[in-house]
Amino acid sequence: MHGADPHLVLGLHRSRHHRDILTAALDLGVTALDTAAPYLGFRSHAVLAETAADLLPKFALSTKVGFFPSAGGAEHSLDPVRLRLAVERAARELGREPDTVLLHNPERSLAGLSTPDGRTLLGNACAALADAARDGLCGAWGVASWDTRSLEMVQVDDLPSPDLLMVRAGFLVGIDLLDAINVLRTAWQPGETWGMSPFGGGHRKVWEEIDPRPFLRPLHEDLSRTQAAFRVSFHLPSASAMAVGTDDPGHLAQLVQTLGAEVDTAAVSQYLRALHGHRQS
Numbered sequence: 001m002h003g004a005d006p007h008l009v010l011g012l013h014r015s016r017h018h019r020d021i022l023t024a025a026l027d028l029g030v031t032a033l034d035t036a037a038p039y040l041g042f043r044s045h046a047v048l049a050e051t052a053a054d055l056l057p058k059f060a061l062s063t064k065v066g067f068f069p070s071a072g073g074a075e076h077s078l079d080p081v082r083l084r085l086a087v088e089r090a091a092r093e094l095g096r097e098p099d100t101v102l103l104h105n106p107e108r109s110l111a112g113l114s115t116p117d118g119r120t121l122l123g124n125a126c127a128a129l130a131d132a133a134r135d136g137l138c139g140a141w142g143v144a145s146w147d148t149r150s151l152e153m154v155q156v157d158d159l160p161s162p163d164l165l166m167v168r169a170g171f172l173v174g175i176d177l178l179d180a181i182n183v184l185r186t187a188w189q190p191g192e193t194w195g196m197s198p199f200g201g202g203h204r205k206v207w208e209e210i211d212p213r214p215f216l217r218p219l220h221e222d223l224s225r226t227q228a229a230f231r232v233s234f235h236l237p238s239a240s241a242m243a244v245g246t247d248d249p250g251h252l253a254q255l256v257q258t259l260g261a262e263v264d265t266a267a268v269s270q271y272l273r274a275l276h277g278h279r280q281s
């Protein structure tokens with residue numbers, strides 16, 4: 001499955017939420033949209049419903065819960081009651097049940113806890129989302145984690161297994177985190193893995209110094225370095241879909257254009273071996 005039919009998810013983390021990028025996405029065949037309760041200053045759901053209610057049914061829609069408005073801006077919580085209310089609120093604000101609801105960066109509430117305490121907290125939060133999916137408040141549930149290392153530490157083996165795990169992806173992710181993601185996946189067995197943030201939210205100058213095109217097979221001289229970096233991100237780690245952000249329909253078209261390119265997985269393996277070797281030396 002991984003890489004066989006790569007799938008682009010338009011992520012709204014940094015988006016202005018203008019209607020034109022949503023219509024451009026649909027025109028390009030991009031039918032998956034990822035947002036979160038706190039995006040756009042906690043207004044993402046409401047603004048989508050206000051400006052694009054007619055478009056939303058055309059997308060598979062994922063959102064995230066776990067951050068809540070607070071006096072200081074946002075606070076994180078894995079309280080199952082608050083999570084349940086947040087899922088209900090998301091459906092209300094969006095005017096439809098999301099296809100997937102993800103636990104948003106659960107590591108934020110796990111730092112510093114003992115393994116048993118962390119496991120109980122995370123397990124109850126997962127159970128709250130699994131119950132919400134069972135009750136029809138969303139189609140499926142999952143976990144989105146920027147840094148999976150504390151999830152691995154709470155030993156997830158016997159916790160409910162998510163339908164979807166969303167993790168950082170691409171050349172800007174260090175080998176320690178890539179390894180941790182793979183350990184977590186082996187232990188937790190999520191139904192699907194999606195990558196996110198393949199450009200680390202920006203960092204355009206990196207691609208002036210590094211050319212990822214040799215990782216494509218055959219070489220695609222028609223594709224830019226940025227396009228190649230995006231396509232290879234589906235293999236760092238292996239993921240069936242990639243959540244990427246853009247407000248520029250031209251950029252989105254460039255990303256869609258890469259989906260048919262093939263990645264040289266032997267070159268990716270060699271790259272990972274080199275990173276492991278460098279770490280040991």
Ligand SMILES: NC(=O)c1ccc[n+]([C@@H]2O[C@H](COP(=O)([O-])OP(=O)(O)OC[C@H]3O[C@@H](n4cnc5c(N)ncnc54)[C@H](OP(=O)(O)O)[C@@H]3O)[C@@H](O)[C@H]2O)c1
Nearest residue numbers: 011012013144196197198199200201243244245246247251
């Ligand atoms: N913990 C979490 O749950 C979490 C955390 C981070 C991200 N995410 C998910 O991942 C999505 C993407 O993350 P992100 O937006 O932070 O990072 P990203 O996708 O790595 O980077 C977005 C940036 O890349 C630029 N870009 C996109 N396509 C380009 C192209 N073809 N050429 C040149 N530049 C291009 C965009 O600029 P332009 O607008 O100018 O194209 C934008 O500034 C989020 O929206 C969200 O869905 C989830």
